[in-house]
Every structure is written in C-alpha cells, then in structure tokens.
Amino acid sequence: MTAVTHRTAEQIGHTERGPRPLPELGAQAEAAQPSIVDTMIDNGLHVIVVRRPAVPMVELRLRIPFAGTDPMHSARAEVLANALLTGTKRRNRTQVDTDLAAVGGDLAAVVDPERLSVGGSALADGLPVLLDVLADALTEAAYREEEVGREKERLTERIQLARSQPSVIAREALQRYRYGDHPFAKEMPEAEEVARVEPADARALHQAAVLPKGSLLVLVGDIDPDSTVDAVRAALAGWGSAASASVLPVLPTVTGGDALLVHRPGAVQSQIRLSAQAIPRTDPRYPALQIANLVYGGYFSSRLVENIREDKGYTYSAHSYFEFTPSGATLMVDADTASSVTPAALWEARYELGRLGLVPPTEAEVNAARSYAIGSLLTSTASQSGLAGTVAALATVGLTFDWLREHPLRLAAVTGEQIAAAALEFLAPVNFTGVVVGDAEQLAPQLRAIGGVVLP
The missing domain is CATH 3.30.830.10 (Metalloenzyme, LuxS/M16 peptidase-like)
Known part of the structure; x- marks a missing residue:
C-alpha cells in the first residue's frame, strides 16, 4: 500500500516557483433585474413583490412605523408585539399555529422604538393562508386576558435576564449617552412597566397605531408579482384608516467628545x-x-x-x-x-x-x-x-x-x-x-x- 503524504496549507498554496498567484478579479457586472412590482394599494400600504423562484417558498416582511412618546409606549408596544399573533376573534392561538403549519408557514412579530415588524414564510401555494392569517391579526387581534398575561410573564423574564447581560448594559448606556431622552434611546421597557400593561391597553394601541398608511409589505419568492399584489389587495381590504403610522422624530446628531x-x-x-x-x-x-x-x-x-x-x-x-x-x-x-x-x-x-x-x-x-x-x-x-x-x-x-x-x-x-x-x-x-x-x-x-x- 502506498503511503499517503499529507501536505500543509502552506505547501498547497505554493509551487516550486513560489506562492500561487491569486486570480485577477473579474469585471463587476450589474446584478440581474428580477420580475418585481412596487406599488401603493388603496389603503396606503406600500407593497413590493419580487419573484425569486429558487425554492417553492414565499417570504413576508411587514414594517409598520410604531413610534411613541408616552413613557409607557415601550411596554405597551412590547406586549402588543408578543400577543399580536396569539389569537383573533375567529382563531385562538392553536388555530393560528395550525393554519400556518398546514402550509409550512410561520409568522412572528417584534418591535423596536422605530417600528413593529412582522415576518414569516410559507410554501408558495400557501400564500393565501399566510395572507389571511396576517390580515386576521391586523384587523381582529383579540389580546385575550390569559394570552396577554402569559406573554407578560415571558417578557418580564426576558427583560430581567437581558438586563443582567453586559452587552445589554453597554447598549442601554450608549443609547442614553448618545440620544438622551429621545424615544429611540429606549429599546427595552422596565419589567415593572410591563406588569402594568392590561389587555385593554394593547387593544387601544393596536387600534391607534397598527395602520397601513405609511407601512411597507415585502413579499419575495416563487410567486407572480402581479397576481400577488391582487391577492394582497383583496386580503387586506379590511385593514384601513385615515391616519398614518407614527414615525420617530428626527434623531439628534451624534457629536464627538469624551x-x-x-x-x-x-x-x-x-x-x-x-x-x-x-x-x-x-x-x-x-x-x-x-x-x-x-x-x-x-x-x-x-x-x-x-x-x-x-x-x-x-x-x-x-x-x-x-x-x-x-x-x-x-x-x-x-x-x-x-x-x-x-x-x-x-x-x-x-x-x-x-x-x-x-x-x-x-x-x-x-x-x-x-x-x-x-x-x-x-x-x-x-x-x-x-x-x-x-x-x-x-x-x-x-x-x-x-x-x-x-x-x-x-x-x-x-x-x-x-x-x-x-x-x-x-x-x-x-x-x-x-x-x-x-x-x-x-x-x-x-x-x-x-x-x-x-x-x-
């Protein structure tokens, strides 16, 4: 049997004449333009649909400006985001999860000082179900007492754990030092603030702030852009308001210093x-x-x-x-x-x-x-x-x-x-x-x- 000789990385990278030369960089080509529709639908929602047929899936990203200056806004917004998809007037939490699972789908919501974000995916042919569950949450989220209570407990535990982490301590200190009392600086509420949030507070905030005008919906996947926009328009026809989503005031400029x-x-x-x-x-x-x-x-x-x-x-x-x-x-x-x-x-x-x-x-x-x-x-x-x-x-x-x-x-x-x-x-x-x-x-x-x- 012939002995196998293993070469080091340095040996592999060299020839008898010295190091192997790196290949020249090729000319940078402009990226291909996919099939895309970028439009505004009747309720003021900005919709972008991109066809990317790599796999038979569709990705969904919803961005709703969600700023607020009330001292309790951060706590209410966190409770709302955590409870948004826990049930509607016609679906309880189990039904929401079951309907999404049937089309290989999922949805999740998070919030920061700037916006409420909902993201998820599903099989491409399950898009109608994905949009129906999303529309149901946007227009009929129930914020049932038991679900809100459960989410408050989980949120409180996460806040207490996060505040023990050095990286979180540093981030909060930096935000206060850069931006003072600007709403953007408060990325996490206090645990005691979360404890004071009631289901009625989440419902009121939803009614006032979960709005299509000024918001953005992006869909990317193995889908036809034109027919997908029509599907969005039909699914979200009941989500509307004369008011616009709330944007943050302009941030102060970060100036150098100690x-x-x-x-x-x-x-x-x-x-x-x-x-x-x-x-x-x-x-x-x-x-x-x-x-x-x-x-x-x-x-x-x-x-x-x-x-x-x-x-x-x-x-x-x-x-x-x-x-x-x-x-x-x-x-x-x-x-x-x-x-x-x-x-x-x-x-x-x-x-x-x-x-x-x-x-x-x-x-x-x-x-x-x-x-x-x-x-x-x-x-x-x-x-x-x-x-x-x-x-x-x-x-x-x-x-x-x-x-x-x-x-x-x-x-x-x-x-x-x-x-x-x-x-x-x-x-x-x-x-x-x-x-x-x-x-x-x-x-x-x-x-x-x-x-x-x-x-x-």
Whole structure:
C-alpha cells in the first residue's frame, strides 16, 4: 500500500516557483433585474413583490412605523408585539399555529422604538393562508386576558435576564449617552412597566397605531408579482384608516467628545462602545466610507482586528459597522476586553481610527475590502429570506431595487483617494463618543491617564 503524504496549507498554496498567484478579479457586472412590482394599494400600504423562484417558498416582511412618546409606549408596544399573533376573534392561538403549519408557514412579530415588524414564510401555494392569517391579526387581534398575561410573564423574564447581560448594559448606556431622552434611546421597557400593561391597553394601541398608511409589505419568492399584489389587495381590504403610522422624530446628531465610564462593580471584563455620525446609503460618499470602515474594523482582516486581537490579544472579537437609523446612520465600534487591558484596547482603537486617515489604505487593503463588500452583498441577497430583508430595509429609507442592483458597480468604481478622504472626514477619532462599561475602581486610574473619558 502506498503511503499517503499529507501536505500543509502552506505547501498547497505554493509551487516550486513560489506562492500561487491569486486570480485577477473579474469585471463587476450589474446584478440581474428580477420580475418585481412596487406599488401603493388603496389603503396606503406600500407593497413590493419580487419573484425569486429558487425554492417553492414565499417570504413576508411587514414594517409598520410604531413610534411613541408616552413613557409607557415601550411596554405597551412590547406586549402588543408578543400577543399580536396569539389569537383573533375567529382563531385562538392553536388555530393560528395550525393554519400556518398546514402550509409550512410561520409568522412572528417584534418591535423596536422605530417600528413593529412582522415576518414569516410559507410554501408558495400557501400564500393565501399566510395572507389571511396576517390580515386576521391586523384587523381582529383579540389580546385575550390569559394570552396577554402569559406573554407578560415571558417578557418580564426576558427583560430581567437581558438586563443582567453586559452587552445589554453597554447598549442601554450608549443609547442614553448618545440620544438622551429621545424615544429611540429606549429599546427595552422596565419589567415593572410591563406588569402594568392590561389587555385593554394593547387593544387601544393596536387600534391607534397598527395602520397601513405609511407601512411597507415585502413579499419575495416563487410567486407572480402581479397576481400577488391582487391577492394582497383583496386580503387586506379590511385593514384601513385615515391616519398614518407614527414615525420617530428626527434623531439628534451624534457629536464627538469624551467617552463615559459606566461603573459595573466587580466586572472582570469591560465593554467598549464607540459611535460617530455617518451618512446614509443615498450619499454619494457612502461606498467610499463603506470600504474605509471595512479596512478599519469591518471584517476579520481589518486593521483593528489585526491590532487588538491578532497582535496584542486584547479581545476575542472587535468590530466596526454601520447602524442605520431613521434619519441617517452612525458608525459603531464594539470590543469586549479583559479589565486589565481595557484602557490599552481603547487607546489602540482610537489610534487605528487616526492612522486610517493619516496612513491611507494600501491597494491590497482596498481590493480585499472591496471584494468582501461586493461578495457579502451578493451572498446576503442570494436567498429569498436575505433578499426580502434587504429589500425591506432599503425601501423603508426610500431606496428601490435599482440601488441594490447598482451598488456593486459603485463599490467597484471607488478609488483609493475617495476612500482616504472618507476615512479622514468620518473616521477621525474626534468624531467619536461612546461608553466604557466596567469596574471603575480598576479602570479609572489608567483611563484618567490616557484622557478622553468622563469618570464617575
């Protein structure tokens, strides 16, 4: 028997003449235009239907603006979202689940300070049932006392568990520090607020705020767009109101400044959360900033990851990304570190921000980030589910499928000079603020020494 010789990855990647050359990048082609209908139906609902016949399924995404300024709005909205699909006047909870299961379907609702979202899927030939269950919930949700009580108990448990998590503590601290008392800052109600919500409160909020005008419905799958719009129009004919869904007031601009140290007694790990104002996808500078962010910390081969993870071992994961908001976008930098190296990690994160503006990305860095950006966009929209989510996210800020189809070409056309300019303008350390959550007794002396941090 001939012995099998195993080659290492380095050996596989080399020839006798040296490393195997990477193949040249091909010319970026414009994405194909699918069959799509984008229209407004009689009740004011914006409907987008995209034919994607990959599998005999259909994906549904409903987005209803759901802002509120009442101090109890967050609690009522959470109870409403959790109980919306637990029964209607003609279906109890079991019947809702049974009808959906019969067509291989599911529906779920979640809420945030900006919108109420309902999402799900079904077999393509089960679309009439999926739409009927959705319409029933939108027009006849019952909010029965026993169901609301059960959901309140589950919600209270989840809130109490979430509030013990360092990542949630850091997120809430950052939201308060960035946006003060703006409704967008309150992403989770207090458990005692949830306990005060009654079924009548959920019914009243549903009547006042679950409205089609200003809302968006996206359907993607092995379906005919024209006949699907007709089916939507018929199924949702009874859902209507003269009022429009409630949108959030404009967010205040995030301004740079000192980070805030939030004391978490006894913590052995810290959470670094930095944020700066960015630009929306509609801005012509966005493609350049998107690639600049990737070079900084947006993927595993970024400068930030190489510095504080691979080189210095300060963190297992560090990441920078866009957070798209109702009125624009912000840039975020996240890193969780051991308390002993938190000040050093913060210093290096700021250093890499400054270095990106002063030492522009090399051609190799730009090409790698560009390939990642284009590839991840195409990958994220390759499935029916991914395409439905992406189309919904774009449409809520006024962007059509054309933007999605053309964006790979914009990324391919971005120059190194444009990327360097975007980094200098938007990724400068002075643009950022944020929070550091950790044990102040351990962190304060070193943070005081490096500066730029408000101590408790």
